[in-house]
Amino acid sequence: MTEHQGLLSGGWDRVASNKRYIVWFYLLNLALAWLGTAAFKNQAHDFLDHSLLSGRLLHGFDIGVMVEMFLQPEFGQTHASSASGLHFALLFFVATALFLPGVLQGYASTYRLPREDFFRACGRNLWRFIRLMIVAGIVMGAVAGALFGIQSFLEKKAAESTNELLGFEVRVLSLVVIFLVMTALRIWFDLAETDIVLSDQRAVRRSIGTGFRHMWRNLGRLLGSYVVTTIVAAILLGAGLWIWMRFVPPASVVGAFLVSQLMLILLLIPRFWQRGVAVRYYLENMVEPVAVQPYTPAPVAVPVVNDPAPAPLLPDTPPETQGA
């Protein structure tokens, strides 16, 4: 790997050499969502399995029949099943926060990170991440609130115009600006997270400061990388939905499941790619060089047994252990 490799390709290399993380996160995502939809599944089976009318939902997408189903008291309360789905989606978010330090550690490693090191990184950084997420939540919430407030104001102003399209144009333009600003904030806190994990930084505020400085100094380069990966995600989502609608027969449940799951696993990649970019950037620009004393072997008459050295944060050679 060259030192000045591009951020995108450098980030991608890290994703490519650690594909197992995506697979594990996908399985976690699927398992949690599966549990989250159990209530809905039971409701649907109870209501539909003996009705001939349900055939109109199977062999097409009849919106009227779908709406009627949700309107029926016999179908049951949908807010219970939707709340359950939302709770499991939140659980996936928590799990991501929990396991992310291990992923960052793995991306920084030049070898397959041992399982115990993966979980050690997770455990060591848990409290730091919680603190960081609280700060990130406050900052991002405040900025998002302000930006959406401005957007609402601009839209109101646009509605005073006789140009009907102006409101839409203002909305699109403001959403683009909001997206860019929020992405910049995301970069900031991604760098802070990377710094916390890879520098073993206990003082979260220092990582936040370091993250902000680097985000600000290299905004164009970092933002470009993040925007490209987001566009990739949007293309994947669009293409996945198009293939689903265009090629999967309405009655093919297995086909729909496979295509939708393929789309969802692919959708995980861009975000991991962004993490790879952050790690690549960290290694390139943020890691502080460690002063290493030149090794001068002393003449030894009698062999001695040295104490084992502490495990380096960025080991150069892989130990012989099973990877996570």
Next chain:
Amino acid sequence: MKLRWIIMFFPVLSVVVISVVVKEHAVKAASPQGALAAVAASVAGATPNVSGASVIPDTTLAINSTQPLSQRVVHYEIDAKYDSAKHTVDATEVLTYHNLTGQPLDHFPFHLYQNAFQPNATWIRETKVAGGRDVSYEKWEDKDYGSEEIKSLEVAGQGDLTSNVRYIQPDDGNKDDKTVVDVRVPKPIAPGQFVQFKIAFQTKFPETQARSGWKHDFVLGGQWFPKVGVFWHGAWNCHQYHATTEFFADFGVYDVKLTMPQFEVVGASGVKVGETNNADGTKTVAYHGDDIHDFAWTASPRYRVKEDGVFQGQMGPVQMRILMQPAHWSQVGRHEKILRESLEHFESWYGPYPYKTITLVDPESSEAGGMEYPTFITGDTSWFMPKGLYLPEIVIEHEFGHQYWYGMVATNEFEDAWMDEGINSYTEVKVLDSILGKKTSGINMLGATFGEREQQRLSYIGVADLDPIAQKAYDYYSFNSYGGITYGKTASVLLTLESIIGEDTMAKAMHTYFMKYRFTHPTKEDFLKTIEEVSGKDLKWYFAQAVYGSQVMDYKVLKVESFPVNWYVEKETGSHKDDKNTVYRSYVWLQRKGDFIMPVEVEIKFEGGEKIREHWDGVSRWTKFTYEKKAKLESAEIDPDHKIQIDRNDFNSSYTAKEHGRTALKLTNYWLVVTQWLGQALAWWAV
């Protein structure tokens, strides 16, 4: 009594009739544009001088007929000036009223609709409590305010009666409601006599609400002038303006002059009969309408106009004038196409459209969209309207349908809103099904479909047990109940009626009803009686539940079951295998869950394909059918031809012996994808 007046005014009538007939001949030979010029000239001659003898003119300038089509009770001559900065109209109105009630009249009620848009008016109160179409009135703003004030009122021969004008509240006694005034006349108007009111008034429009008012530089002038009530069934019928009611008025002739800035593009009811530019930068546009019962207009400097479309109707050419918002111009073809197709279907199925024009307005705001006035309707669209999303088509067809069910068959919208909105929703389903397809007449895009009849049914089943159809529009539990019952239930009830009397008979009944009652004010009894007469069936049992009652229909297949007749033999031998000679005893249990009783058909299907149709009168709460056959029962379905539209739950109307879980799995997969994606999106942004 009427004859005496005709004799008295014979000389005047003769002059008018001769004048009109002569000019009509000229109009017939001319092109539509030429016709307008001829109309303009003829109106000047046909309109009586307000200071002269009172009479309702029998002009036919705006209709494709040489004879008046309605019993003309009113003649409105309005000279109005619109101030586009203040959104006000200052006008004088000369109303000639012909007393055809058969009794002397000593008072006259008038609607002042724009007074509804005041904080304590009944309209606002009801909207706040029961909901409304456009606004919720969370806070009151100056732009919401509307008013309609009579500055002076004079009765020809009786002097200035402004002091006799009193606000009345016949429906709810709300003293703050000023939407109806009553005028006492010192000298009662004898039967057959004419009376002429000269009214000076000012109307201030609110920002568009209830499909009237202004938005930016656009204005829709609906319900904007003092309009006399209808003397109906021995009394004045002049209700307050309610959140869930529309309008009711007598037929007559309208001559309206609108003065406004020259840059405005104007559209209105009736035919345009003149336009003159004034020295002060304004212009005066004159319109004339025959056999109509209301007059609306619109103006905006930004309208783009298409007016070269002509529909060749059964009674003559109909000019289609379409006023579009510039941003929607690419949809003008869609608008004209559905308007033309609606005209074709209504003429072919129900009867001729007699007017010379139909004006379709694409308004500035959706609050003004989807409204009907005689020969003048508003559509509803936006700049983004995919081809498979038929919102403009639905709205335009619906509003055009009102030219028949409201415009010509002028029912009382206050008391029987279902007779215009509901019957119109029924014909909307029929027409749109024919044009766009039964299951795709609402949405047909990206593999998703939605039919209009389904939409009507769904709007009903959510409020099925709240209100009956036959009740005053303002007595409904809520705005949703009003909409679901008046529109959705009526359409569903009439579609279900087709299963009882046959689709062709129903079509014939609708045609008969229109032809018999056009240009009159029929009652619900008139409508229901026509259906019974045409079908030759006593349908009172159905109407009692479906129209007058609030009974809810819900038929259910409770369960189906099959087992071998000699089940014990199989058990003894330990054989669980089916063979072709095994005889099965099968049962089907049906339940009437709701309180609506109606005979239904049931289709029982057996393995191997055999089908049996059964009839159940539905009187008892449940019933059972038993069979012995060499095949197991596969499924049972109530109403297998799907003719019943009023069953609250169609899912339980069928039952299959075997479970089939693919639909549930398909929907669960949708739910799963959404949940997974939501989790990923959260994780993307929040950590």
